[in-house]
Amino acid sequence: MKPVVEVEDLSKLYRLGSIGASSLRETVERVFGKKKQPAIAPTTKGKTIADDRLGPEPNSFWALKDVSFKIEPGEVVGILGRNGAGKSTLLKILSRITEPTGGRAILRGRVVSLLEVGTGFHPELTGRENIFLNGAIMGMKRAEIAAKFDEIVEFAEVGKFLDTPVKRYSSGMYVRLAFAVAAHLEPEILLIDEVLAVGDAGFQKKCLGKMDEVATKHGRTVFFVSHNMGAVRSLCEHAILFEGGRLVKTGNPGDVISRYLSASTPQDSEVEGQIVWNGKDAPKSEDMKLRSIRLLNGHGVPQSAFESDKPISVEVEYEVLQRMRGARFCLMLLTQEGEVAFSATDHMFQQETQPPGVYKTTCFLPGGLLNRRQYVVNLQCDIPGERYVLPAAEYLSFTVAGIGNQSSTFPEPWPGVVCPRVSWKVEELQP
Amino acid sequence: MLVMAEVAAPQKFEIIIEPSRGWMNIPWREIWEYRDLLYVLVQRDFISRYKQTILGPLWHLLQPVITAAVFTVVFGGIAGIPTDGIPKLLFYLCGLLGWSYFSQNITNGGSTFINNAHLFGKVYFPRLIVPVSVIASNLIAFGLQLIPFVFCLLFYKFFTHQGDSIMLTWRVLLTPLPLLHTALLSFGVSLWMSASTAKYRDLIHLNQYIIQIWMFATPIFYPLSRVSPKLEWAIWANPMSVPVEAFRICLLGHGTLGPVEIIISVVTTLVLTVTGVIAFQKVERTVVDSV
Numbered sequence: 001m002k003p004v005v006e007v008e009d010l011s012k013l014y015r016l017g018s019i020g021a022s023s024l025r026e027t028v029e030r031v032f033g034k035k036k037q038p039a040i041a042p043t044t045k046g047k048t049i050a051d052d053r054l055g056p057e058p059n060s061f062w063a064l065k066d067v068s069f070k071i072e073p074g075e076v077v078g079i080l081g082r083n084g085a086g087k088s089t090l091l092k093i094l095s096r097i098t099e100p101t102g103g104r105a106i107l108r109g110r111v112v113s114l115l116e117v118g119t120g121f122h123p124e125l126t127g128r129e130n131i132f133l134n135g136a137i138m139g140m141k142r143a144e145i146a147a148k149f150d151e152i153v154e155f156a157e158v159g160k161f162l163d164t165p166v167k168r169y170s171s172g173m174y175v176r177l178a179f180a181v182a183a184h185l186e187p188e189i190l191l192i193d194e195v196l197a198v199g200d201a202g203f204q205k206k207c208l209g210k211m212d213e214v215a216t217k218h219g220r221t222v223f224f225v226s227h228n229m230g231a232v233r234s235l236c237e238h239a240i241l242f243e244g245g246r247l248v249k250t251g252n253p254g255d256v257i258s259r260y261l262s263a264s265t266p267q268d269s270e271v272e273g274q275i276v277w278n279g280k281d282a283p284k285s286e287d288m289k290l291r292s293i294r295l296l297n298g299h300g301v302p303q304s305a306f307e308s309d310k311p312i313s314v315e316v317e318y319e320v321l322q323r324m325r326g327a328r329f330c331l332m333l334l335t336q337e338g339e340v341a342f343s344a345t346d347h348m349f350q351q352e353t354q355p356p357g358v359y360k361t362t363c364f365l366p367g368g369l370l371n372r373r374q375y376v377v378n379l380q381c382d383i384p385g386e387r388y389v390l391p392a393a394e395y396l397s398f399t400v401a402g403i404g405n406q407s408s409t410f411p412e413p414w415p416g417v418v419c420p421r422v423s424w425k426v427e428e429l430q431p
Numbered sequence: 432m433l434v435m436a437e438v439a440a441p442q443k444f445e446i447i448i449e450p451s452r453g454w455m456n457i458p459w460r461e462i463w464e465y466r467d468l469l470y471v472l473v474q475r476d477f478i479s480r481y482k483q484t485i486l487g488p489l490w491h492l493l494q495p496v497i498t499a500a501v502f503t504v505v506f507g508g509i510a511g512i513p514t515d516g517i518p519k520l521l522f523y524l525c526g527l528l529g530w531s532y533f534s535q536n537i538t539n540g541g542s543t544f545i546n547n548a549h550l551f552g553k554v555y556f557p558r559l560i561v562p563v564s565v566i567a568s569n570l571i572a573f574g575l576q577l578i579p580f581v582f583c584l585l586f587y588k589f590f591t592h593q594g595d596s597i598m599l600t601w602r603v604l605l606t607p608l609p610l611l612h613t614a615l616l617s618f619g620v621s622l623w624m625s626a627s628t629a630k631y632r633d634l635i636h637l638n639q640y641i642i643q644i645w646m647f648a649t650p651i652f653y654p655l656s657r658v659s660p661k662l663e664w665a666i667w668a669n670p671m672s673v674p675v676e677a678f679r680i681c682l683l684g685h686g687t688l689g690p691v692e693i694i695i696s697v698v699t700t701l702v703l704t705v706t707g708v709i710a711f712q713k714v715e716r717t718v719v720d721s722v
Binding site for chain 1: 444445446447448449450451464465467468470471472474475478479482550551552553554555556716717719720
């Protein structure tokens with residue numbers, strides 16, 4: 001059987017400094033040569049672009065460069081990479097929202113992209129009308145939607161509100177309805193961009209289950225961009241890692257996740273073991289934004305390597321922008337392979353309501369708990385049973401070294417995601 | 432056997448994505464595949480436009496009547512522009528039939544890329560569907576606008592002494608022709624406007640003036656017979672003059688149109704539409720990178 005997706009040397013060049021429509025004056029000046037194009041520093045979002053990403057023209061850069069891969073039908077493919085690595089550009093090209101600059105992609109089957117939940121929903125229209133509208137925008141025929149209608153309504157759990165304008169829906173209902181439509185489209189190729197980061201946990205699980213079913217039972221191909229390593233690990237048979245616009249690794253998810261997480265210090269950290277956001281880049285939502293995350297040793301100094309028997313504090317500083325009720329942080333510690341070591345929450349320590357202001361929540365991990373290996377800190381903030389305030393994402397990684405909590409010298413890596421210090425008692429029962 | 436295997440393959444079709452070459456890449460087949468979207472978009476426009484208003488679609492009945500009443504006072508009364516012996520209100524209502532449809536089409540359809548930037552950035556469908564849906568959904572408004580006109584026509588024809596000036600002939604049956612002409616012309620113009628505003632935002636403001644000036648250059652509140660011979664060229668250079676005048680010939684039996692004017696206007700319309708489609712498609716390929 002032919003691969004369902006074939007990508008050959010796909011490249012996309014973006015021009016800098018001309019994001020946003022150019023003004024007529026600029027063009028007139030350019031055409032008549034009055035003004036030379038200003039040499040804008042090659043930066044994007046305040047970060048300098050690596051030399052190999054600079055494009056042939058001044059002020060241009062490769063968002064995607066010479067990417068090639070093949071995907072067999074029925075695979076769930078995880079796409080990994082840091083922000084700006086080219087994941088979204090790839091999805092945009094595959095879903096034909098924008099054209100590539102070079103190379104080509106062959107898609108054998110109908111493509112539906114879910115780059116956002118509820119694209120094209122009209123707030124004034126009822127749930128029923130929006131199902132038809134959304135379905136049609138995604139390329140479904142009216143008859144197909146009508147045939148699937150009951151299933152969609154049942155999946156979305158909005159039965160009673162079917163004839164209510166969606167502007168009166170809660171955000172949870174809105175997301176459920178939107179995903180339900182997309183999940184029932186039955187395309188041969190489904191492209192999903194982190195849409196599962198919204199919605200409550202129960203529904204997320206249902207969506208992940210549906211995606212799995214789409215792939216295994218119906219033999220359809222799913223592309224799945226996510227920062228949620230747990231989901232990628234459990235759903236995907238195949239993963240692709242992007243770094244700086246290039247495809248750097250493809251293979252089974254375990255290996256690719258490991259490579260992704262071990263790649264050089266993530267994001268903006270100046271000092272090892274901490275990320276401090278100043279301004280625009282900070283992860284934020286309507287309700288809150290993060291200010292910093294720090295991994296501190298017993299003396300309150302940030303670092304990224306710890307002794308296994310010493311305590312570690314994970315300190316999160318955040319700013320509440322709108323009064324929140326019942327919000328909690330969940331900290332998940334992942335291994336480099338993406339397995340969950342354990343998770344913890346500050347729910348019982350949080351105030352019932354948090355008025356706007358700056359807060360700090362700190363998780364104290366005792367010494368004698370972790371194994372000698374690399375860990376990744378995954379953090380999310382949610383209001384249980386209602387919605388996500390900040391979607392789960394991996395932020396920092398750190399290494400635990402030292403003799404190990406078993407105080408036993410053992411040349412190989414010690415098995416286990418954690419290695420708690422436990423006590424033993426050895427007795428001689430018979431001489 | 433080979434053919435059988437081809438058919439049995441699960442892949443129904445192939446989509447090849449690559450940088451497009453040439454200037455004539457119009458996905459006709461795909462537009463046909465998405466015809467249901469056209470229907471849904473028309474429905475959406477109609478529902479969303481009136482859901483929050485008390486009078487709902489009644490607005491379409493009122494709008495032309497109010498405009499025509501204002502014209503009657505200003506152009507008919509104060510300025511004293513004659514209307515070829517046709518009752519003034521009726522004359523203006525007839526002129527506004529074609530013009531309202533035209534101006535609404537280019538107002539709603541003239542900034543397709545800017546109004547739909549978010550949608551276009553998230554999902555693919557043949558973009559041409561959107562301006563087509565504008566033309567189609569305004570057709571409903573046109574139909575509603577006909578109601579006060581027909582009432583007025585029947586009233587003046589049968590209940591007033593001016594009734595004789597109105598000649599209802601077999602030409603009434605030709606009314607769809609100027610309507611089609613208006614639809615096509617406004618389609619071409621809105622495609623050009625969409626393509627140009629996507630590239631140069633400044634032009635949005637310009638477009639508003641274009642519509643205003645265009646209205647004065649079109650024989651809506653004055654008959655062609657009153658235009659001085661020196662300025663006649665300006666009227667005929669405007670492709671919208673012919674359908675507006677043609678509406679009057681069809682519905683009121685009054686007007687002057689020669690074959691030369693009709694041919695010029697039809698050719699201009701066709702050229703604008705074909706080049707508009709090409710310009711629109713050219714911008715469409717990478718518009719999300721810049722809007």
